[in-house]
Amino acid sequence: TKxxxxxxxxxxxxxxxxxxxxxxxxxxxxxTDLSRWSSTDLEAVAMAINNRPRKVLGxxxxxxxxxxxLGSLQQPGVATTG
Numbered sequence: 001t002k003x004x005x006x007x008x009x010x011x012x013x014x015x016x017x018x019x020x021x022x023x024x025x026x027x028x029x030x031x032t033d034l035s036r037w038s039s040t041d042l043e044a045v046a047m048a049i050n051n052r053p054r055k056v057l058g059x060x061x062x063x064x065x066x067x068x069x070l071g072s073l074q075q076p077g078v079a080t081t082g
Contacts, residue, residue, distance in 0.1 A: 001069065016056075023049050 006013035027045045028034065034042070050063045057065050 020049070023052070 004013075011018050024045070027048075028037075050066075051061050053059045053061050
C-alpha cells in the first residue's frame, strides 16, 4: 500500500480521511466523548462504515478492497528437500 504524508492544515490532501470524518459525524457529533460508548458500539459503527460501498472504490466496500489486498500479498510456498 502506498503511503502519503499530507502537509499540516491541508485537508484537501487527505480526502479519504475527511470523508471518513464526515461519515463518523453521522454517528458521533463533533465534541462527543467517546468514552461513554462501549467497545461493542464503536465496533458496530466501524463495521457499518467499512461495509458501506464507495464510489471511489468502484462501488465496492473498504472491507472488500482490504480483503483483495491481503489476498494479493500471499507468499509463495516454501520448497522442501524431501
